[in-house]
Every structure is written in C-alpha cells, then in structure tokens.
Amino acid sequence: MGGSRRRGLRPTRDGVAVGVFTVALIGVAMLSRDNLLHLVAAGLLALVLVALGGAIVALRGVAVERVLPEELHAGQPAHGRWRVRRSGVWPLLDLRLEETGGGGDAMVAEVARGDVVEVGATWRFARRGLHRLGAVRLSTTAPFGLLEVWAEVDLPASLWAWPRPAAPAPETPERHGRPQRAVDPDDLDHLRPYRVGDRPRDVHWPTSARVGAPMVVVRQGHAPAPVWVEVPPLEGEALEAAISAATGSVLAAVAARRPVGLRVGRSTWPPRVGDAWRRELLTALAAIGEAAP
Numbered sequence: 666m667g668g669s670r671r672r673g674l675r676p677t678r679d680g681v682a683v684g685v686f687t688v689a690l691i692g693v694a695m696l697s698r699d700n701l702l703h704l705v706a707a708g709l710l711a712l713v714l715v716a717l718g719g720a721i722v723a724l725r726g727v728a729v730e731r732v733l734p735e736e737l738h739a740g741q742p743a744h745g746r747w748r749v750r751r752s753g754v755w756p757l758l759d760l761r762l763e764e765t766g767g768g769g770d771a772m773v774a775e776v777a778r779g780d781v782v783e784v785g786a787t788w789r790f791a792r793r794g795l796h797r798l799g800a801v802r803l804s805t806t807a808p809f810g811l812l813e814v815w816a817e818v819d820l821p822a823s824l825w826a827w828p829r830p831a832a833p834a835p836e837t838p839e840r841h842g843r844p845q846r847a848v849d850p851d852d853l854d855h856l857r858p859y860r861v862g863d864r865p866r867d868v869h870w871p872t873s874a875r876v877g878a879p880m881v882v883v884r885q886g887h888a889p890a891p892v893w894v895e896v897p898p899l900e901g902e903a904l905e906a907a908i909s910a911a912t913g914s915v916l917a918a919v920a921a922r923r924p925v926g927l928r929v930g931r932s933t934w935p936p937r938v939g940d941a942w943r944r945e946l947l948t949a950l951a952a953i954g955e956a957a958p
Contacts, residue, residue, distance in 0.1 A: 672814070674812060683713065687709040713811065756777045757775065857938070
C-alpha cells in the first residue's frame with residue numbers, strides 16, 4: 666500500500682487572506698475594545714484553529730494502491746485506477762492523487778471511514794521502454810479550503826511501454842528455409858484450442874477428452890503461413906520508425922491468427938501464436954536498446 670511518507674502543510678490563497686484578515690481584526694478589536702469585533706475575531710480564530718486541526722489529521726489512516734494498465738503503447742493513453750482505503754476517525758474529502766511523469770492524476774470526492782474507493786486514472790508515456798514509478802503525492806484542502814496538507818507515499822513500480830504501432834512492414838521471407846516437400850492439404854498440421862465459429866467436425870475429440878478442453882484440428886491446407894518480422898540495424902529516428910512498423914506487423918499477424926516470429930540482430934523468436942506470445946514480442950521490441958528489468 667505504500668512505504669515511508671513525507672508530509673507538509675501550507676496555507677492556500679484563501680487561507681492567507683483569512684489569516685491576514687483575522688490578525689487585523691483582532692488588532693482593531695483590541696484597540697477599539699468593541700465587544701462585537703471581539704466576537705467576530707474569536708469566531709474567525711476558531712475557524713482557523715479547526716481548519717488546522719482538521720488538516721493535521723486529514724491524511725492519517727489513508728492507504729493508497731496504484732493499479733496500472735495491463736497493456737500500454739508509447740504515446741497512447743491507457744486506463745488504470747487508484748484504490749484508496751480510509752481507516753481514520755473522520756471521512757476523507759477532496760483527495761487529490763498526483764505522481765511525477767506518465768499522468769495518473771485523479772481526484773476522490775469522499776472516502777468514508779473503513780471504506781475502499783476506486784477511481785479511474787489515465788497513464789501516458791511519450792517513449793517506448795521500461796518506465797519506473799516512485800512516489801505518489803496525496804493532498805487535500807478539506808475541511809474549509811484554508812490549508813493544504815500533503816503527503817508523499819513511496820509506491821515503487823515498473824512497467825513496459827510498448828512501441829507505438831505503425832503501418833505493418835513488408836513480410837520477411839524465411840532465410841533458413843529448406844526445400845518444401847509436397848503435402849496433402851488434408852494432412853494434420855497441428856492442434857489448437859477451440860475458437861468461436863469453428864466447425865464441430867474439426868474438433869479432435871480424443872485430444873479434447875485428454876486435455877479437458879476442446880481442441881481443433883488444423884490441416885496442412887488450412888494452416889496459415891507464418892509471418893517473419895525483422896528490425897534492421899538502424900539508429901535514431903530510422904530505428905524508431907522500423908520498431909513501430911514491426912509492432913504494427915506483429916499486431917496485424919496476431920489479428921489474422923497467423924504465427925509470427927521476430928528477428929532483432931542475432932536474437933530470434935521463432936513463429937508462434939497466442940496472446941502471451943504477442944506480449945513477449947511487443948516487450949522485446951520495447952526493450953531494444955534498453956536493459957531488461
């Protein structure tokens with residue numbers, strides 16, 4: 666929920682104005698010995714003292730958790746949320762959450778004692794690669810808007826911003842291919858999990874019974890050709906453009922349900938399918954030129 670905290674307290678613009686007016690009114694009341702002025706000054710002083718006491722305890726018993734987006738492309742907004750828990754005596758009002766870089770700012774109107782409130786937030790990172798997040802700043806001007814109390818909570822986290830997708834690059838032919846033998850289009854190529862729209866007659870019932878889930882037969886004549894995506898050895902903006910095009914190619918191949926492979930320098934990822942594979946390839950593209958976490 667968060668580590669060490671750094672706290673602070675400062676008057677708002679309204680607080681400064683009320684404070685100056687209160688001091689001036691107290692001075693005038695003492696000089697004039699007007700009982701009515703004394704009553705008004707005492708009321709304003711009591712208001713300031715109550716605001717000070719409320720500000721001191723406002724952020725006590727507050728725990729916050731950052732729920733980051735599962736997927737994020739550079740330059741594109743991604744939606745996550747904040748989870749705020751209140752265990753103090755009084756409800757928490759008008760809580761602002763802010764962190765440096767990447768967005769994620771949010772506002773919580775009220776968190777009652779013992780409640781857990783979730784509020785949406787949007788993160789955006791300009792560049793691809795690994796991003797590390799640190800402290801989040803909590804602040805509120807409740808109860809009267811005269812004082813702002815803030816606390817910085819350490820919430821270390823890291824996430825990959827995948828490259829911004831661009832138009833797919835031309836497919837790269839297999840460079841290590843061997844002469845292809847003639848195949849019967851009805852020969853078995855592989856089995857894959859059932860998808861909505863598959864024909865029941867294509868289900869391989871013995872394998873489905875063994876694994877406990879429907880598995881579909883893919884024949885040689887129906888197996889999609891693999892897609893090879895390659896990032897050439899470039900630098901600067903040319904490299905970033907090539908990475909964006911490679912990202913578009915990976916996403917297009919996944920959308921078409923085709924096996925997709927990747928070559929970056931001497932590293933090779935042979936063609937495979939699946940959502941986990943898509944994530945691995947996009948993370949590999951995001952990591953070009955960066956150290957792994």
